[in-house]
Amino acid sequence: MTALMPTYNRYPVAFERGEGARLFADDGREFIDFGAGIAVNSFGHAHPRLKVALEAQAEKLWHTSNLYHIPEGERLAQRLCAASFADLVFFNNSGAEAVETAIKTARKYHAAKGRPERYRVITFAGAFHGRTLATIAAGGKPQYMEGFGPACPGFDQVEPGDLEAAKAAITDETAAMLIEPVQGEGGIRVMDPQFLKGLRELCDEAGILLIFDEVQCGMGRTGRLFAHEWAGVKPDIMALAKALGGGFPIGACLATKDAAAGMTAGVHGSTFGGNPLAMAVGNAVMDIVEEPAFLEGVRAKAGRLNQKLAGLAASYPDVLAGVRGLGMMLGLECRVPNTEVARAAFEAGVLVVGAGGNVVRLAPPLTLENAEMDEGLARLDAACAALAEKRGEA
């Protein structure tokens, strides 16, 4: 009997140890991890530099609260700004909180400019922004909202890719648009660069803010530090989390100085946000992603993985329909229920994650070695073979 609320459907496994892209279960089973804790363990398990950073900080100081200066946080904020469009950062502990902060920042911006009636946010079908009351309303998925009382007001959803619909949704009450440059949970849907450019123009014309949710697609996942760099479009506000801590819970809301105009002393806060342990790990993550050859290496690996997955899909046309995605954020389009593919992969010793649109998500560590990739792919191949055989019999 478990004392945990049964809100998750868990696989029958518990891991004890990890190393690179490998996980070891307490019953002796070994897995290749192509899910990376849902795009979190981007530097693999037990990365030596992250371990050293966490251990060194653990010896010194864990937590002080934001009543005092936290130098490691100042440093990480400066580095994130130097590497992006942003001038200012607010640290949280999760993706949903980072998105909440982004929404609050956008609303407060208009309030500070004397337009408090501008509080509505345009979001996009298939989005996922987290599980707090505001972020489930932003995501708009009925299953996540049902039974939790009236939806948090202020969100208007349109189809991604439809610029006219986005334009038509802007009213005098609109504060911002909020979009994932690559939808993760929604099924690895890459937004068209032209569409993102169009949103940027619409926002500029209407005097509203553009928020990118890069909680999943950011921090090198797509082969650029931030996915929006591929489109050459800059947001006013951006939410980060997942890989930012490489497994340590960190979220961050980045903004331009102008967009953060309303975020003055006392308007927002977090007890744990930006605590010394998290900041030490975040800086170590930056050390890794800022190595000159790192992102280039991710792009090369991504090309290799993409090509091999396309081959896999071609080999099992009854099971897989194709591959989509950007960089190391890839989706296998399934012809059988994606839950069956994920399950068969699990049984073959490789971890993947389901996503919307009957897609199986692959977000392996960005540090994935070719040998690990090949081993994971061989197991995926075995999983597809087992499914194809089952279908042949049926």
Ligand SMILES: *Cc1c(COP(=O)(O)O)cnc(C)c1O
């Ligand atoms: C995972 C995710 C979130 C929510 O992050 P949590 O840490 O689970 O709160 C928000 N937005 C996107 C795009 C995500 O992938």
